[in-house]
Amino acid sequence: MDVGAVIAGVLAGDRRAIARAISMVEDGGPDLEVLSAGIYASTGRASTIGLTGAPGVGKSTLATELVRAERDAGRTVAVLAIDPTSPYTGGALLGDRVRMQEHATDPGVFIRSMATRGHLGGMALAAPEAVRVLDAAAYDEVVVETVGVGQAEVEVAAATDTAVVVLAPGMGDAVQMAKAGILEIADVFVVNKADRDGAGEVVRELRQMLHLGAARPWEPPILQTSAIGHEGIAELRSAILDHRTFLKDSGTLRSKRRARLLREVESLAAARFRVRAALALTADGALADDVASRRVDPYRAAAILAGETAAAG
Amino acid sequence: MDVGAVIAGVLAGDRRAIARAISMVEDGGPDLEVLSAGIYASTGRASTIGLTGAPGVGKSTLATELVRAERDAGRTVAVLAIDPTSPYTGGALLGDRVRMQEHATDPGVFIRSMATRGHLGGMALAAPEAVRVLDAAAYDEVVVETVGVGQAEVEVAAATDTAVVVLAPGMGDAVQMAKAGILEIADVFVVNKADRDGAGEVVRELRQMLHLGAARPWEPPILQTSAIGHEGIAELRSAILDHRTFLKDSGTLRSKRRARLLREVESLAAARFRVRAALALTADGALADDVASRRVDPYRAAAILAGETAAAG
Numbered sequence: 001m002d003v004g005a006v007i008a009g010v011l012a013g014d015r016r017a018i019a020r021a022i023s024m025v026e027d028g029g030p031d032l033e034v035l036s037a038g039i040y041a042s043t044g045r046a047s048t049i050g051l052t053g054a055p056g057v058g059k060s061t062l063a064t065e066l067v068r069a070e071r072d073a074g075r076t077v078a079v080l081a082i083d084p085t086s087p088y089t090g091g092a093l094l095g096d097r098v099r100m101q102e103h104a105t106d107p108g109v110f111i112r113s114m115a116t117r118g119h120l121g122g123m124a125l126a127a128p129e130a131v132r133v134l135d136a137a138a139y140d141e142v143v144v145e146t147v148g149v150g151q152a153e154v155e156v157a158a159a160t161d162t163a164v165v166v167l168a169p170g171m172g173d174a175v176q177m178a179k180a181g182i183l184e185i186a187d188v189f190v191v192n193k194a195d196r197d198g199a200g201e202v203v204r205e206l207r208q209m210l211h212l213g214a215a216r217p218w219e220p221p222i223l224q225t226s227a228i229g230h231e232g233i234a235e236l237r238s239a240i241l242d243h244r245t246f247l248k249d250s251g252t253l254r255s256k257r258r259a260r261l262l263r264e265v266e267s268l269a270a271a272r273f274r275v276r277a278a279l280a281l282t283a284d285g286a287l288a289d290d291v292a293s294r295r296v297d298p299y300r301a302a303a304i305l306a307g308e309t310a311a312a313g
Numbered sequence: 314m315d316v317g318a319v320i321a322g323v324l325a326g327d328r329r330a331i332a333r334a335i336s337m338v339e340d341g342g343p344d345l346e347v348l349s350a351g352i353y354a355s356t357g358r359a360s361t362i363g364l365t366g367a368p369g370v371g372k373s374t375l376a377t378e379l380v381r382a383e384r385d386a387g388r389t390v391a392v393l394a395i396d397p398t399s400p401y402t403g404g405a406l407l408g409d410r411v412r413m414q415e416h417a418t419d420p421g422v423f424i425r426s427m428a429t430r431g432h433l434g435g436m437a438l439a440a441p442e443a444v445r446v447l448d449a450a451a452y453d454e455v456v457v458e459t460v461g462v463g464q465a466e467v468e469v470a471a472a473t474d475t476a477v478v479v480l481a482p483g484m485g486d487a488v489q490m491a492k493a494g495i496l497e498i499a500d501v502f503v504v505n506k507a508d509r510d511g512a513g514e515v516v517r518e519l520r521q522m523l524h525l526g527a528a529r530p531w532e533p534p535i536l537q538t539s540a541i542g543h544e545g546i547a548e549l550r551s552a553i554l555d556h557r558t559f560l561k562d563s564g565t566l567r568s569k570r571r572a573r574l575l576r577e578v579e580s581l582a583a584a585r586f587r588v589r590a591a592l593a594l595t596a597d598g599a600l601a602d603d604v605a606s607r608r609v610d611p612y613r614a615a616a617i618l619a620g621e622t623a624a625a626g
Contacts, residue, residue, distance in 0.1 A: 030396060032612065033612045033613070033616070036610045036611065036612040036613070037610045037612070037613055040607055040609075040610035041607050041608075044607060054367055054368060055367060057345060070495075074358070112429060122464060128611075129612075130612075146463075149462075150463020150464060150465050150466040150467075151436060151463060151465035151466065152463050152464035152465045153463040153464065154463075165339075170483060193561075195505065235557050250611075258605040261604050261605060261611060262594055262601055262604065262605075264611050265590070265594060265604055265611045265614045265615050265618065266587050266590045266591045266594060266615075266618075267587065268611055268612060268614075268615030269585065269586070269587070269590035269615040269616075269618040269619045270583040270587035270590060270616075271583065271615075272615055272616065272619040272621065273582065273583050273586035273587075273590075273619055274579050274580065274582065274583035277578070277579045277582035277583060278579045280398075281575055281578060287625075288571075288575055291574050291575065291578055292570075292571040292574060292575075294353055294354050294356065294357060295354075296353075297349045297350045297353035298349065298353075298441075298442075298574060298577050298578045298581055299345065299346045299349040299350070299581060300346065300350055301350070301443075301578045301582075302578050302579075302581030302582040302584075302585055303346070303582075305578065305579075305582040305584065306582045306585040306586055310583065313621075
């Protein structure tokens with residue numbers, strides 16, 4: 001399937017073409033630019049939801065429940081699970097995708113794990129393009145699920161319209177989450193596994209942490225769910241819809257999306273430049289040797305590569 | 314204290330100067346380049362250890378124990394705890410640093426939490442420069458502790474000589490850790506809180522995951538510790554020393570450090586370019602509008618900013 005056929009297929013909602021397009025995003029090869037140009041005009045319609053939280057809090061089960069709720073409401077949904085590349089497996093681990101098998105035969109649902117094999121910008125830059133593929137394929141909702149909980153994952157979740165931060169009792173307290181920078185980006189908090197001991201305490205801790213901050217135009221609600229027991233899902237969906245209404249009514253949606261796109265463009269431009277810098281460093285063995293032998297420090301070497309400083313010392 | 318005095322102070326091991334220098338790294342201001350140039354020739358002597366793992370596995374307690382073991386062996390130690398910026402607190406949360414108070418009056422120990430307020434490259438680029446400050450100040454060991462567990466944290470840990478990955482029973486299983494890309498970078502595994510139920514299972518799971526990979530010249534050992542009970546710390550220190558001996562004897566240390574420095578230079582060059590791209594995008598309102606209104610896709614806009622494509626469509 002050439003890239004022209006992939007673009008046409010994505011726009012027609014063809015599942016094989018969508019899968020192929022996301023592989024192109026993962027690989028970061030030359031076709032990616034053609035793909036991006038071909039689908040861009042057809043994007044901007046989907047609503048996007050980020051799901052982030054520490055490993056083991058039950059994000060995948062929650063995603064499955066959210067998918068069911070959206071389908072019951074007659075909306076189509078795509079789920080993109082961002083797994084970093086594993087050299088052991090040569091790609092994304094698909095283990096817990098299996099739990100989503102109930103949706104496997106539903107044409108209104110598309111589920112995909114995604115690694116960042118060759119994309120220059122890592123997951124922070126691969127994810128938005130993959131989301132645009134699903135957006136162009138006309139899914140109403142795109143749910144982006146991250147696996148870890150760190151700076152890059154927080155960036156990915158923050159690059160959606162509504163960031164849902166998932167916690168669970170016994171999985172690290174709210175202070176630990178605050179330190180990972182995750183509380184600040186949350187539009188909605190979910191304390192999952194609410195049937196377990198300690199759920200109430202997590203909610204109380206979260207409330208305390210949130211009260212430390214200044215008042216904001218949107219106060220993120222704290223919900224309790226038990227994804228395995230199917231509890232609290234309707235409330236979660238309704239909180240997400242409330243946030244969406246807030247974004248639209250306040251004019252934030254438009255400005256947030258614009259700012260996000262421009263930051264992405266800057267990062268993509270920097271990633272292109274990084275490739276050129278690496279080539280230049282390979283070509284100029286003397287500069288690399290000067291750095292390795294501690295004659296030229298990394299900041300000065302970077303300025304030389306960026307053409308901002310003359311090489312002569 | 315001007316930057317010249319800071320450099321002189323760092324090289325003399327003055328604690329106030331070291332603290333000031335790390336603040337300069339956090340801020341990413343113009344003094345940083347002068348600092349970097351001034352200390353670089355005096356770096357490369359310290360051994361570096363990365364400590365990473367999910368929030369709540371007990372990394373800080375383990376770091377405290379490691380510090381004590383190194384001090385007992387007559388070596389000086391610096392601990393750098395990387396906390397992403399929190400808009401709520403305006404900096405790093407120092408809560409669990411308090412646990413390290415037993416070392417507060419020891420001149421052979423330096424402990425510092427670090428946020429990445431203004432540094433362009435985020436923690437992945439701020440951390441190596443802060444490590445060089447501590448290296449230039451002649452600490453024998455520098456321990457870098459990350460807070461979250463995600464792609465950026467994995468990068469930070471991988472940028473040390475010996476990456477120690479910490480797990481604990483009930484904090485997400487080994488499959489979850491593998492998905493976060495964390496197993497691949499480990500030189501030493503620690504299952505902390507080994508006195509708790511499920512520690513043996515975590516060890517077994519880890520062993521299974523590791524057996525999936527190809528044989529490697531260094532097989533990461535799996536240790537069990539109980540940092541609160543002070544158990545297993547001598548074994549951990551000895552595993553770290555074994556790895557260090559392996560790195561030196563195999564010639565890997567030199568090549569690993571060189572490759573790490575060159576990647577850092579490339580990233581710093583790209584970060585400089587990103588600033589120029591952002592300025593260009595602000596100056597060229599038409600291009601920004603074209604992206605926002607979906608006439609020019611992000612990849613094409615990036616190529617235009619990078620000077621690789623003409624702007625005319």
